[in-house]
Each structure stands twice: as C-alpha cells, then as structure tokens.
Amino acid sequence: MEAYNYAFLDELTKRELRRKTLKAVAIPGYQVPFGSREMPIARGWGTGGLQVTLSVIGPEDTVKVFDQGSDDSVNACNLRELICQMCDVTPTTDSLEASLIQTRHRIPEEKLREDQILIFQVPLPEVLRTVEPSEQETRRMHAERDYSRMWLHLYEDIVKYGEIRISYDYPVMVNGHYLCDPSPIPRFDVPKLHQADNLFLFGAGREKRIYAIPPYTNVTPLQFEDIPFEVEQFDQPCAKCGSTHTYLEESYDAVTGAKQVACSDTSYCDKRQRQAAGESVEIGVIWDGTNPANFEFE
Amino acid sequence: MAYVAVKGGSHAIHEAEKLLKYIPWKEGGSPLEVQQIRKGMRLAVDRVMSEGSLYDPDLAALALKQAEGDVLEASFLLRAFRSTLVRNFYTLPIQTENMDVIRRISATFKEVPGGQYLGPTRDYTKRLLDMSRMDEDSSEIMKYVTNYLSESLTEAVQEELSGNGESDMPVFPRVIELLRAEGLLAAGEPQDEEAVIDDITRHAISFPASRSARLQTMARGESGALMAFAYSSVRGYGDVHPTIGELRVGYVPVEIEHPFYPGETMTIGRVLVTESEMVVRVHAENHREAAGRAQFAVGYGLCFGHNEDKAISMSILDQTMQQQNADSPAQDEEFVLYHIDGIESSGFISHFKLPHYVDFQAELQRVRSINEKGDRSADGEREQEKEATPHGSL
Numbered sequence: 001m002e003a004y005n006y007a008f009l010d011e012l013t014k015r016e017l018r019r020k021t022l023k024a025v026a027i028p029g030y031q032v033p034f035g036s037r038e039m040p041i042a043r044g045w046g047t048g049g050l051q052v053t054l055s056v057i058g059p060e061d062t063v064k065v066f067d068q069g070s071d072d073s074v075n076a077c078n079l080r081e082l083i084c085q086m087c088d089v090t091p092t093t094d095s096l097e098a099s100l101i102q103t104r105h106r107i108p109e110e111k112l113r114e115d116q117i118l119i120f121q122v123p124l125p126e127v128l129r130t131v132e133p134s135e136q137e138t139r140r141m142h143a144e145r146d147y148s149r150m151w152l153h154l155y156e157d158i159v160k161y162g163e164i165r166i167s168y169d170y171p172v173m174v175n176g177h178y179l180c181d182p183s184p185i186p187r188f189d190v191p192k193l194h195q196a197d198n199l200f201l202f203g204a205g206r207e208k209r210i211y212a213i214p215p216y217t218n219v220t221p222l223q224f225e226d227i228p229f230e231v232e233q234f235d236q237p238c239a240k241c242g243s244t245h246t247y248l249e250e251s252y253d254a255v256t257g258a259k260q261v262a263c264s265d266t267s268y269c270d271k272r273q274r275q276a277a278g279e280s281v282e283i284g285v286i287w288d289g290t291n292p293a294n295f296e297f298e
Numbered sequence: 299m300a301y302v303a304v305k306g307g308s309h310a311i312h313e314a315e316k317l318l319k320y321i322p323w324k325e326g327g328s329p330l331e332v333q334q335i336r337k338g339m340r341l342a343v344d345r346v347m348s349e350g351s352l353y354d355p356d357l358a359a360l361a362l363k364q365a366e367g368d369v370l371e372a373s374f375l376l377r378a379f380r381s382t383l384v385r386n387f388y389t390l391p392i393q394t395e396n397m398d399v400i401r402r403i404s405a406t407f408k409e410v411p412g413g414q415y416l417g418p419t420r421d422y423t424k425r426l427l428d429m430s431r432m433d434e435d436s437s438e439i440m441k442y443v444t445n446y447l448s449e450s451l452t453e454a455v456q457e458e459l460s461g462n463g464e465s466d467m468p469v470f471p472r473v474i475e476l477l478r479a480e481g482l483l484a485a486g487e488p489q490d491e492e493a494v495i496d497d498i499t500r501h502a503i504s505f506p507a508s509r510s511a512r513l514q515t516m517a518r519g520e521s522g523a524l525m526a527f528a529y530s531s532v533r534g535y536g537d538v539h540p541t542i543g544e545l546r547v548g549y550v551p552v553e554i555e556h557p558f559y560p561g562e563t564m565t566i567g568r569v570l571v572t573e574s575e576m577v578v579r580v581h582a583e584n585h586r587e588a589a590g591r592a593q594f595a596v597g598y599g600l601c602f603g604h605n606e607d608k609a610i611s612m613s614i615l616d617q618t619m620q621q622q623n624a625d626s627p628a629q630d631e632e633f634v635l636y637h638i639d640g641i642e643s644s645g646f647i648s649h650f651k652l653p654h655y656v657d658f659q660a661e662l663q664r665v666r667s668i669n670e671k672g673d674r675s676a677d678g679e680r681e682q683e684k685e686a687t688p689h690g691s692l
Contacts, residue, residue, distance in 0.1 A: 043645025208502035
C-alpha cells in the first residue's frame with residue numbers, strides 16, 4: 001500500500017480531524033462540523049467512524065471492528081481489512097484486548113476501561129431531525145437549548161401510544177447541556193454511556209459531524225418523572241450461552257424455521273460458550289460492574 | 299444463509315468479489331480498452347468527471363470499466379481517489395470568454411455577437427436506433443471521417459487547419475452583457491461576501507450557504523437529481539420562467555499563479571466545460587439581488603465535460619435558491635444542496651442493505667409493547683363496561 005499515506009488520510013486531514021475531535025471532547029455532545037473526505041468505502045457505510053479511527057490510530061494499536069454486535073459481519077470484515085491494510089495494526093475480536101473499537105450500533109457487553117476508545121459509526125447525528133428538518137434551525141435550537149419540541153414529541157407518544165416509541169437513536173442529555181443522538185444503539189446500551197471509564201467518539205461521514213462523550217460524563221436519557229426510561233427486556237436466555245443479562249436478537253433457523261434468541265455481541269457470547277466448555281477465558285465485568293458467572297447455562 | 303451470524307464473513311466478501319470479476323467474462327471475450335471507453339463513451343466519461351469532481355478522462359474511463367458502466371459507482375471510485383490527492387495549488391478563476399467554443403447557443407436573441415453554433419449536438423437528430431451500427435468496422439469509420447473532413451469543413455476552418463489562413467476565429471462576448479449594458483440585470487451579490495471562496499471539500503457546508511458553496515455543491519452534484527429539482531421548479535412547484543441567455547461548451551485554459559515569479563501566471567492545462575447562463579425575471583420584494591425594480595437576474599451553471607442538462611439545471615437552481623422564504627422544494631437551499639450529491643445519496647440508500655438486526659430487534663420490542671398496552675387498555679375498557687352494566691337487569 002505504498003501508494004497511500006499511513007492510515008489512508010493525508011497528514012493535514014488527520015490534523016484537522018484530531019483538532020475537531022479535541023473540540024468535540026471539550027464540548028461534550030456538541031456536533032463539530034468537519035471537512036469529511038470521501039473514503040474508499042461508500043458514504044453511509046461507516047465513513048465517519050472510519051475517518052475518526054484513522055486519525056487517532058497508530059501501529060501500536062489493537063483494533064476491533066464490529067457491526068450490530070458481530071465481528072464477523074461482512075461490512076465489519078471489510079472495514080477491519082482496510083484498517084489493517086492501511087495501518088499495520090493487530091486486529092482482535094476481544095473487547096478486552098482492543099485499544100480502539102469501531103462499532104456500528106452496539107456497545108460491547110463488557111465494560112470498557114480508561115485506556116480504550118469506542119468509536120461509533122453514525123448515520124444521522126442530529127437528534128432533533130425527527131422534529132425539525134432544517135439544519136439551520138436545529139443548530140439554533142441547540143444553541144438556545146430549545147428542546148421543547150422534542151419533549152412534546154415524547155409526550156405526544158405517551159398520550160397516543162402509552163409509551164415513547166423511539167427504539168434506537170434514543171435522545172440523551174449530555175453533561176446537562178446538549179441533547180445528543182447516541183447513534184442507533186438500542187435503548188439497552190444507553191445507560192452504558194453514563195459515567196463511563198472510556199471515551200466515546202462519534203463520527204458521521206456523510207453528515208460531516210464529529211461529537212464525543214468524554215469519560216465520567218453525565219448522560220441521561222430523556223424521561224418524565226412519572227414515566228421513567230425503559231430498556232429492552234428479554235424473557236428467554238440466549239440459546240447459545242444461556243445469558244440473561246445481554247442484548248439478544250431473534251432469528252429463524254435456516255433449516256427448521258424455528259425462532260430462537262441469541263446474544264447480539266457475538267464475541268462475548270463466544271467467550272462464555274468457551275468458558276462453559278471448560279476453556280480458560282478472560283471475561284470482563286458487565287457495565288453495572290458485576291461479573292455474572294456462567295452457571296446460568298444449562 | 300444469514301450473511302452475518304454465520305462465521306466466515308471475510309471469506310464471503312472475498313468470494314463475492316471474485317464472482318463479480320468473473321461475471322462479465324463468463325463467456326470469454328476480449329477486454330474493453332480504456333481508450334475505447336474514453337472516446338466511444340465520451341458523455342459518460344464527462345459525467346463521471348463532473349460528479350466524481352476530478353478532471354481526468356483516462357481515470358474516468360478506467361472507473362467506468364471497473365464499474366461495468368455504472369456512472370454513479372464510477373464517480374464514487376474517482377471521488378475516493380480524489381480525496382487522497384494533495385492539494386498543491388488553487389487555480390485562478392477560469393475566464394470563459396477565452397473558451398475554445400465547440401458549441402454556443404442563445405435562446406434570448408436570434409442573433410448575438412459572435413453568432414450561434416450548434417456544434418456536436420444530438421438535439422435535432424431523429425431518435426431512431428441506428429441498426430447499421432450493430433456491426434461497425436473500422437474501415438467504415440475511416441471512410442466516414444475522410445468524407446466528413448473533405449465535404450463538411452468550411453474553407454476558413456480548412457485554412458486554419460492547414461496553417462495558412464489568418465486566424466479568424468470569432469470572439470464570443472457574453473450575451474448577458476447586452477442586458478447588463480441596458481441596466482436590466484440585477485446587481486450580483488456584494489463582492490466582499492465572496493472575498494473568501496468557500497471550499498466544500500475542506501469545510502462542511504453551513505446555512506445560509508454562500509453562493510460559492512452553492513455552486514460548488516451543484517458542480518459535483520448528480521445530474522439526475524439536479525434535473526429533478528430544476529424540473530420541479532419550472533413545471534409547477536415554483537415560479538421560475540427561465541430563458542437560456544447563453545449555453546457554451548468548449549475548452550478553457552486553467553491557470554495558476556506562478557509558484558516562483560510573483561505576478562506571473564502559468565497555464566497547467568485545459569478542461570472541457572459546459573456553461574449555462576440562465577436569464578430569469580425576478581420580483582424585487584422577495585429576491586436577494588433585485589433592488590426595488592423589475593429586473594432580470596442570471597442563474598449560473600458550470601460543470602466539467604459536456605453535460606448540458608446538468609449545467610442548465612444548475613443555472614435554474616442557482617436562481618430558485620436565491621428566493622427568500624422558500625415555499626417550494628427547489629427554493630429551499632438546504633433541501634436542494636443536501637440531496638443532490640450522488641455519492642452521498644447512493645451511499646446512504648445502499649446502506650440499507652447492511653444488517654440492521656440490532657435496530658430491528660429494538661423496533662420489535664417497541665411495537666409489541668405498544669400493542670400489548672393497547673390490548674390491555676381495550677380489555678380494561680371492556681371490563682369497565684361490564685362493571686357498569688347492572689348484573690340483574692333484564
């Protein structure tokens with residue numbers, strides 16, 4: 001890959017991205033515009049996360065890329081291959097080993113540490129877009145902390161449907177100031193953003209925005225006093241590792257057509273299965289700090 | 299097989315890529331030459347350079363070959379390559395008065411200084427499939443070329459070609475200058491706004507956008523998207539009545555300031571461009587430019603290569619977006635500028651092919667929960683109705 005600069009981007013571009021990232025860290029939840037470059041993967045396929053990753057990466061890094069919880073997802077494979085080709089870094093699927101983790105729509109089940117960075121691929125960074133299509137207007141609303149229309153939107157949902165309809169992209173208040181889109185993670189992952197040990201960076205390539213949630217920042221999902229925020233609940237354990245404390249996905253068996261549920265975080269699930277089979281595997285604590293043993297598996 | 303849950307994602311994408319390369323050649327055949335594409339698919343090459351935002355006909359032809367003729371994909375390949383190039387210089391403004399014109403028309407006046415030249419246009423051809431071209435050979439092509447050169451070229455051009463004649467190429471003053479001289483053109487936006495020309499490839503666009511940002515975004519916009527928006531404004535959703543003041547296609551020199559000798563310029567090459575100047579009536583009260591009188595304004599369009607529909611659409615939208623208090627889509631600059639980039643829109647539309655298992659699971663949870671609540675409250679209402687009915691009544 002001699003034809004390309006280290007980490008694909010030229011050094012001036014990296015400098016711009018780092019400066020914008022520092023600004024984002026300094027103003028938690030604020031969307032910093034940047035001169036997003038065209039990347040060798042399609043817009044909308046993770047170019048924002050990729051640019052952030054490539055601007056902070058170095059040869060000493062260990063990188064994990066996962067998509068919807070899976071390291072083996074085709075686009076994650078493609079991005080990981082590109083990053084490894086361009087940056088000469090060690091890839092991993094283990095969330096504990098990675099220094100940089102690029103993700104699409106999930107936060108790993110294992111709690112991240114201070115020395116780790118989680119980089120989100122963000123399709124639509126503007127949390128207010130649901131209630132206001134104009135960028136000029138949403139920037140004004142953020143500047144004036146004019147979030148009444150979002151509150152009203154949530155309230156109307158409760159009146160009409162008995163609950164807030166938002167499933168992913170759940171609006172969160174960051175550091176008591178900016179309303180922020182945590183990217184399309186499920187509600188299940190939203191509490192992990194609050195007072196975390198690690199840095200969260202968000203890159204939206206097509207929309208040309210970078211934002212951040214620094215470590216130990218207050219992150220609160222919008223909720224009403226009498227109607228608290230709820231996360232997804234699962235009434236069955238994971239069919240593969242028996243977990244009852246993870247985000248699960250339903251799927252249908254290709255042969256029998258039978259419905260089953262399994263962990264979305266495949267690396268975590270795999271480690272638990274290996275541990276259950278008697279292998280010595282290091283499994284991290286989950287985000288509430290507890291370490292669920294694997295005896296749930298029968 | 300699911301394309302994520304199953305192990306072997308890397309293997310799957312590599313095999314898919316191999317299959318992709320095999321498909322065009324599954325029945326054998328000889329390779330398509332890049333130069334054949336460059337010459338024979340001239341307008342596709344132009345469109346790729348324009349939307350890919352890089353003037354390089356060879357690379358554009360290569361991109362078309364690699365993309366099996368998908369213009370948007372080819373533009374994307376070129377755009378991704380472009381973003382790795384170091385920017386060494388900014389060129390000086392191109393002077394289109396100095397264009398080597400291959401085509402120039404005006405719809406405002408029958409005769410204009412310099413004259414009208416149809417040039418190589420398909421506009422007045424009968425759109426009949428030319429079956430004789432199903433099996434062309436190069437001898438027929440050569441015969442055509444020889445005949446054309448001997449019969450159709452005017453004496454002046456022949457003399458010019460042979461190097462004997464006085465160089466008597468016509469000059470083409472701008473048609474819109476005729477209107478300006480009569481005081482019928484609204485003054486442009488104040489010059490100081492343009493003192494710093496925006497660069498949308500280095501800074502995300504913000505709104506209200508400067509005119510330079512608007513024109514840059516349109517110049518690399520997708521032809522079809524520009525045309526759809528422009529069409530909407532002239533068909534019914536808008537109040538624009540445009541007339542082509544001038545449409546030119548030709549080659550213009552590209553100059554930079556000399557890197558060593560201050561005050562001197564260097565020509566670094568020439569590019570084929572299409573330029574459109576659209577004359578539009580403006581209403582003083584809601585237009586950024588017109589100052590209290592009935593006037594005309596000029597909408598401007600310029601793009602790489604020969605692409606007239608794109609330049610015309612661009613010049614219409616340049617005007618519609620100057621309308622204040624937009625009341626139709628084509629007047630709303632955010633609406634237009636955010637949705638005309640082919641690389642961005644196709645990327646986002648195609649991303650829906652990616653797995654959304656996690657998001658969809660979250661959606662399922664909400665839909666089931668809302669329905670359960672609905673069922674419960676419906677049951678509750680029925681219970682209440684029962685209770686309200688006295689049991690012993692007849």
